[in-house]
Amino acid sequence: MKNVIMGIAITAIATTGCNNNSKSTTQKTAGNDNTKTDNTAVKTQTPGEGTTNSVVSIKPLIDHYLEMKNALANDNGKEAAAHGTALNLAIEELGKSPLTADQKKIYDDAAIDAKEHSEHIASNGSKIAHQREHFDMLSTDIYDMVKAFGAGTVLYKDYCPMYNNKKGAIWLSGVNEIKNPYYGNKMLTCGIVKEEIK
Amino acid sequence: MLIAIQLIRPAPNQNGQVTPADVSYTLSITDSVQLVLINSCYDCHSNNTRYPWYINVQPMGWIMARHVKEGKENLNFNEFGTYSKRKQANKLRSIATSIKEGTMPINSYNLMHKDARLSEQNKNLIIDWALKTKDSLGNN
Numbered sequence: 001m002k003n004v005i006m007g008i009a010i011t012a013i014a015t016t017g018c019n020n021n022s023k024s025t026t027q028k029t030a031g032n033d034n035t036k037t038d039n040t041a042v043k044t045q046t047p048g049e050g051t052t053n054s055v056v057s058i059k060p061l062i063d064h065y066l067e068m069k070n071a072l073a074n075d076n077g078k079e080a081a082a083h084g085t086a087l088n089l090a091i092e093e094l095g096k097s098p099l100t101a102d103q104k105k106i107y108d109d110a111a112i113d114a115k116e117h118s119e120h121i122a123s124n125g126s127k128i129a130h131q132r133e134h135f136d137m138l139s140t141d142i143y144d145m146v147k148a149f150g151a152g153t154v155l156y157k158d159y160c161p162m163y164n165n166k167k168g169a170i171w172l173s174g175v176n177e178i179k180n181p182y183y184g185n186k187m188l189t190c191g192i193v194k195e196e197i198k
Numbered sequence: 199m200l201i202a203i204q205l206i207r208p209a210p211n212q213n214g215q216v217t218p219a220d221v222s223y224t225l226s227i228t229d230s231v232q233l234v235l236i237n238s239c240y241d242c243h244s245n246n247t248r249y250p251w252y253i254n255v256q257p258m259g260w261i262m263a264r265h266v267k268e269g270k271e272n273l274n275f276n277e278f279g280t281y282s283k284r285k286q287a288n289k290l291r292s293i294a295t296s297i298k299e300g301t302m303p304i305n306s307y308n309l310m311h312k313d314a315r316l317s318e319q320n321k322n323l324i325i326d327w328a329l330k331t332k333d334s335l336g337n338n
Contacts, residue, residue, distance in 0.1 A: 108282075109282050109284055110284065112282075112285075113282070113284050113285050113288060116285075117288075133292075133295060137288045137291070141284070
């Protein structure tokens with residue numbers, strides 16, 4: 001019965017936008033299986049030994065970002081903070097890779113900004129609202145990087161129209177299912193898929 | 199012990215120059231906004247801190263030095279022009295949010311600097327400026 005209601009709710013909300021009447025429930029959503037769901041099995045290219053043309057992969061960044069997203073959707077600021085630390089490191093590592101001139105430009109712009117937001121998220125495990133504010137800005141950075149570098153996996157750009165005083169906010173997901181990191185349990189299924197990024 | 203720690207003094211954050219990368223050269227800004235920023239924000243968020251007499255009294259000096267270091271790392275108005283458009287827009291948003299939520303200026307600063315405390319009017323002034331300016335930077 002619960003699943004039927006969930007199904008109707010998801011369809012209703014997905015098609016009509018977000019409704020603020022939802023009561024907060026204590027029911028844990030299907031989101032708990034999530035940490036592995038977003039990780040893809042797609043192998044990305046890694047530079048072989050002796051190759052002069054190494055392909056730079058941003059997969060580690062995406063993986064940590066998705067885990068962070070899941071943590072926020074689960075209202076778990078502490079876990080989100082841990083992934084902030086990991087993402088910060090991953091971005092640093094990326095900076096040490098052999099980037100082309102174009103890639104370096106994007107790195108200096110989007111990745112450096114993303115690094116700052118990761119740091120804020122990492123050091124605010126008990127202030128999830130503050131983490132979410134930075135996650136909003138981080139998501140745009142990661143989206144831009146995905147468009148530039150390629151993700152090596154299918155991602156979905158999701159959109160929540162209500163967040164940030166109704167200015168709206170995006171996030172990326174590895175699955176075609178809405179689990180809102182900005183509102184978590186309060187409005188978990190609020191949002192729409194805006195773009196499938198191949 | 200209290201006497202001993204007086205001997206360890208942090209280096210002062212003082213520059214005396216308004217650099218061309220200052221926010222006032224980078225963005226459209228009114229005099230009133232600039233005054234509020236200088237009066238309530240620049241002590242921690244610029245290269246020029248106005249130090250009170252107790253800078254040389256420890257541990258107050260160390261605490262201030264830490265605030266200034268962290269403040270500048272997060273946002274330095276004197277170097278705003280060196281930020282990418284993306285970063286400028288994001289900083290403006292963060293400025294608006296922290297003023298709105300009262301997390302800035304920090305409590306201890308407000309406590310010690312009565313003149314720096316933001317009136318409702320000045321808060322709104324900064325918030326409006328920050329959000330409008332962010333929007334004018336374009337879509338991000």
